[in-house]
Amino acid sequence: MVRTVGMTWILVTALVVCTGVGVYYLDLMKAAVTPNPIPRTAQSISRGRQLFQHYCEACHGAEGRGDGPAAAALAQRPEDLTSIAPPPYFPDGVVAYRIANGGEVMPAWKTVLSAGNIWDLINFIRSLHR
Numbered sequence: 001m002v003r004t005v006g007m008t009w010i011l012v013t014a015l016v017v018c019t020g021v022g023v024y025y026l027d028l029m030k031a032a033v034t035p036n037p038i039p040r041t042a043q044s045i046s047r048g049r050q051l052f053q054h055y056c057e058a059c060h061g062a063e064g065r066g067d068g069p070a071a072a073a074l075a076q077r078p079e080d081l082t083s084i085a086p087p088p089y090f091p092d093g094v095v096a097y098r099i100a101n102g103g104e105v106m107p108a109w110k111t112v113l114s115a116g117n118i119w120d121l122i123n124f125i126r127s128l129h130r
Contacts, residue, residue: 081128
Protein backbone atom coordinates (compact mmCIF):
# COMPACT_ATOMS: atom_id res chain seq x y z
CA MET A 1 0.00 0.00 0.00
CA VAL A 2 2.79 2.47 0.90
CA ARG A 3 4.52 1.70 -2.36
CA THR A 4 1.31 2.44 -4.33
CA VAL A 5 0.77 5.77 -2.55
CA GLY A 6 4.41 6.76 -3.17
CA MET A 7 4.14 5.82 -6.85
CA THR A 8 0.89 7.78 -7.15
CA TRP A 9 2.57 10.90 -5.75
CA ILE A 10 5.48 10.52 -8.17
CA LEU A 11 3.08 10.19 -11.11
CA VAL A 12 0.96 13.15 -9.96
CA THR A 13 4.08 15.28 -9.49
CA ALA A 14 5.38 14.32 -12.93
CA LEU A 15 2.00 15.14 -14.47
CA VAL A 16 1.89 18.56 -12.78
CA VAL A 17 5.46 19.37 -13.85
CA CYS A 18 4.84 18.28 -17.46
CA THR A 19 1.60 20.27 -17.60
CA GLY A 20 3.33 23.34 -16.19
CA VAL A 21 6.17 23.10 -18.71
CA GLY A 22 3.68 22.59 -21.54
CA VAL A 23 1.65 25.64 -20.53
CA TYR A 24 4.79 27.75 -20.09
CA TYR A 25 6.07 26.86 -23.55
CA LEU A 26 2.70 26.68 -25.32
CA ASP A 27 3.19 29.95 -27.23
CA LEU A 28 6.67 28.90 -28.30
CA MET A 29 5.40 25.49 -29.43
CA LYS A 30 2.65 27.18 -31.45
CA ALA A 31 5.24 29.56 -32.93
CA ALA A 32 7.35 26.62 -34.08
CA VAL A 33 4.61 25.54 -36.46
CA THR A 34 3.49 29.03 -37.55
CA PRO A 35 4.56 29.77 -41.12
CA ASN A 36 5.43 33.26 -42.31
CA PRO A 37 2.21 34.59 -43.88
CA ILE A 38 4.05 37.31 -45.84
CA PRO A 39 5.78 36.13 -49.02
CA ARG A 40 9.52 36.88 -49.19
CA THR A 41 9.26 39.50 -51.94
CA ALA A 42 11.56 42.40 -52.72
CA GLN A 43 8.94 44.76 -51.25
CA SER A 44 8.72 42.83 -47.98
CA ILE A 45 12.50 42.60 -47.69
CA SER A 46 12.77 46.35 -48.34
CA ARG A 47 10.21 47.11 -45.61
CA GLY A 48 12.08 44.75 -43.30
CA ARG A 49 15.40 46.45 -44.10
CA GLN A 50 13.95 49.84 -43.10
CA LEU A 51 12.59 48.41 -39.85
CA PHE A 52 15.91 46.68 -39.17
CA GLN A 53 17.85 49.90 -39.69
CA HIS A 54 15.55 51.75 -37.31
CA TYR A 55 15.09 49.17 -34.53
CA CYS A 56 17.78 46.50 -34.78
CA GLU A 57 20.94 47.83 -36.37
CA ALA A 58 22.31 49.52 -33.24
CA CYS A 59 22.78 46.12 -31.58
CA HIS A 60 22.88 43.63 -34.46
CA GLY A 61 24.98 45.80 -36.81
CA ALA A 62 24.37 46.91 -40.39
CA GLU A 63 24.93 43.39 -41.73
CA GLY A 64 23.20 41.60 -38.84
CA ARG A 65 26.37 40.04 -37.41
CA GLY A 66 25.82 41.15 -33.81
CA ASP A 67 28.45 43.86 -34.01
CA GLY A 68 26.43 47.06 -33.84
CA PRO A 69 27.72 50.13 -32.00
CA ALA A 70 25.57 49.38 -28.93
CA ALA A 71 26.69 45.73 -28.74
CA ALA A 72 29.84 46.52 -26.77
CA ALA A 73 27.76 47.89 -23.88
CA LEU A 74 25.62 44.75 -23.60
CA ALA A 75 26.26 41.93 -21.13
CA GLN A 76 25.91 39.40 -23.96
CA ARG A 77 26.73 39.86 -27.62
CA PRO A 78 23.64 40.01 -29.87
CA GLU A 79 22.94 37.09 -32.19
CA ASP A 80 24.68 36.90 -35.53
CA LEU A 81 21.52 36.91 -37.63
CA THR A 82 23.39 35.80 -40.75
CA SER A 83 23.93 32.37 -39.22
CA ILE A 84 20.37 31.56 -38.12
CA ALA A 85 19.52 28.18 -39.55
CA PRO A 86 16.73 28.20 -42.14
CA PRO A 87 13.41 26.41 -41.67
CA PRO A 88 12.69 23.67 -40.77
CA TYR A 89 15.72 23.71 -38.42
CA PHE A 90 14.85 27.15 -37.03
CA PRO A 91 11.29 28.04 -38.08
CA ASP A 92 10.24 31.57 -38.97
CA GLY A 93 7.59 31.40 -36.25
CA VAL A 94 10.28 30.92 -33.61
CA VAL A 95 12.17 33.96 -34.93
CA ALA A 96 8.90 35.95 -34.81
CA TYR A 97 8.34 34.76 -31.24
CA ARG A 98 11.82 35.90 -30.22
CA ILE A 99 11.38 39.33 -31.84
CA ALA A 100 7.96 39.80 -30.24
CA ASN A 101 8.89 38.52 -26.77
CA GLY A 102 12.58 39.32 -26.54
CA GLY A 103 15.27 37.22 -24.96
CA GLU A 104 17.96 37.44 -22.32
CA VAL A 105 19.28 40.84 -23.42
CA MET A 106 16.97 41.55 -26.34
CA PRO A 107 13.90 43.65 -25.57
CA ALA A 108 10.40 42.53 -26.54
CA TRP A 109 9.09 44.39 -29.59
CA LYS A 110 5.45 43.21 -29.61
CA THR A 111 4.19 46.55 -28.28
CA VAL A 112 6.19 48.51 -30.87
CA LEU A 113 6.00 46.42 -34.05
CA SER A 114 2.90 45.00 -35.70
CA ALA A 115 2.77 41.33 -36.66
CA GLY A 116 3.22 42.37 -40.30
CA ASN A 117 6.30 44.40 -39.38
CA ILE A 118 7.78 41.39 -37.59
CA TRP A 119 7.22 39.11 -40.60
CA ASP A 120 8.80 41.72 -42.91
CA LEU A 121 11.78 41.85 -40.53
CA ILE A 122 12.08 38.07 -40.73
CA ASN A 123 12.06 38.22 -44.53
CA PHE A 124 14.91 40.73 -44.37
CA ILE A 125 16.82 38.71 -41.76
CA ARG A 126 16.48 35.57 -43.90
CA SER A 127 17.93 37.54 -46.84
CA LEU A 128 21.12 38.06 -44.77
CA HIS A 129 21.88 34.33 -44.51
CA ARG A 130 25.36 33.51 -45.69
